[in-house]
Amino acid sequence: MAQFEPIWALGLMSGTSIDGVDGAMLMTDGQTIHAFGDSHFRPYSKSEREVVEAAFGLWPEDDPEIIAIAEKVVRNAHCEVIEQFPDAQTVGFHGQTVAHDPKGGRTHQIGDGAKLARDAGRQVVWDFRTDDMAAGGQGAPLAPFFHHACARQLGMARPVAFVNLGGVGNVTLVDGSKYSPEGPDSLLAFDTGPANAPINDLLSARLGLDFDKDGDIAAKGIVNTAVLEQFFTNGYFLTTPPKSLDRNSFSELDALVKPLSVEDAAATLTALAASCVYAAQMHFSHDPYRWLICGGGRKNISLINGLKQRLGGSVDAVEAVGLDGDMLEAQAFAYLSVRVLRGLPTSSPTTTGCKAPVCGGIISDAK
Numbered sequence: 001m002a003q004f005e006p007i008w009a010l011g012l013m014s015g016t017s018i019d020g021v022d023g024a025m026l027m028t029d030g031q032t033i034h035a036f037g038d039s040h041f042r043p044y045s046k047s048e049r050e051v052v053e054a055a056f057g058l059w060p061e062d063d064p065e066i067i068a069i070a071e072k073v074v075r076n077a078h079c080e081v082i083e084q085f086p087d088a089q090t091v092g093f094h095g096q097t098v099a100h101d102p103k104g105g106r107t108h109q110i111g112d113g114a115k116l117a118r119d120a121g122r123q124v125v126w127d128f129r130t131d132d133m134a135a136g137g138q139g140a141p142l143a144p145f146f147h148h149a150c151a152r153q154l155g156m157a158r159p160v161a162f163v164n165l166g167g168v169g170n171v172t173l174v175d176g177s178k179y180s181p182e183g184p185d186s187l188l189a190f191d192t193g194p195a196n197a198p199i200n201d202l203l204s205a206r207l208g209l210d211f212d213k214d215g216d217i218a219a220k221g222i223v224n225t226a227v228l229e230q231f232f233t234n235g236y237f238l239t240t241p242p243k244s245l246d247r248n249s250f251s252e253l254d255a256l257v258k259p260l261s262v263e264d265a266a267a268t269l270t271a272l273a274a275s276c277v278y279a280a281q282m283h284f285s286h287d288p289y290r291w292l293i294c295g296g297g298r299k300n301i302s303l304i305n306g307l308k309q310r311l312g313g314s315v316d317a318v319e320a321v322g323l324d325g326d327m328l329e330a331q332a333f334a335y336l337s338v339r340v341l342r343g344l345p346t347s348s349p350t351t352t353g354c355k356a357p358v359c360g361g362i363i364s365d366a367k
Helices: 046-053 064-082 113-120 130-134 144-153 196-207 213-219 225-231 253-257 262-283 301-310 328-342
Strands: 007-013 020-028 033-043 090-093 096-101 106-110 124-126 160-165 168-174 187-194 290-294 314-317 362-364
Touching: 007 064, 007 328, 020 064, 020 328, 033 064, 033 144, 033 328, 046 064, 064 096, 064 106, 064 113, 090 113, 090 328, 106 130, 113 124, 113 362, 124 328, 144 160, 144 168, 144 187, 144 328, 168 262, 187 262, 196 213, 196 253, 196 262, 213 262, 213 301, 225 253, 225 262, 253 262, 262 301, 290 301, 301 314
Parallel strands: 007 090, 090 124, 160 290, 290 314
Antiparallel strands: 007 020, 020 033, 096 106, 124 362, 160 168, 168 187
């Protein structure tokens, strides 16, 4: 395979928690991580969050006006982050997911990468999901190829699991002894189930809080095992991966925890997030010797304790191996942007279910 010079790429990420935009620099040739660079977080204001949240669940044809207003907010925020990184040679732009329907073969991320390239005066690589879904994939998760690169950079030749606990949880089982991430035995990745989203929604509705800091509220409650048992009758957990979810795929959770006190509801939803990761192991061909946790959930002590009680092998935040759990997804899109520039695959049958490895993305140059 041809050798390429590494470049500095900027990755951008705005997750379903709508807390803000992460920006992170990565030096890579699209295969090897050569260096991690600076990062920056640009929070959304309360009014911006409300505008973006109003577009959640909408498809392009549903309410073009609301979508257009939200798209402008998302694009402007991302443009402000790009301005912090004048040395970026390319930009990987994920956009803001507002709806995801893998069974229907469609996904919706707002954020026009061509307009962002024009506004920021930079080359932008974007729309990573469409080509994957056209090839029969679910369009998610997309970070696994970067997880593979991280494991190789860290010299992890034994199976290791990266668990991202955002609004939805996902897991990547990595065999770092394999050179190429698109190989049939290199990766297995899929969404595990709900993670922070139900907890955040509960606390927002009942207490006006954005999240359960350190898992303190959950720590005061008692887990309702009947709710967990009822929830795990959902056929999703037995479905063979790859598989992915929308943020609101399990909206029935609201009704299940409604009779509970806020403390018991938080404890139950936190235990559920940990149990979803535990249940994911039924699809593994081999057990990981280590679990590396990233995303906001790694700061929830009650959730981390729940994982440690349930999982074999060590459980640590990714910081334990020198990675940045706040910026890992942004770094992933920096990595993927360079793979797109090089024409390398960004997803595979074992990560999204596409029929063959896919290089997905649009390259928009600054006008």
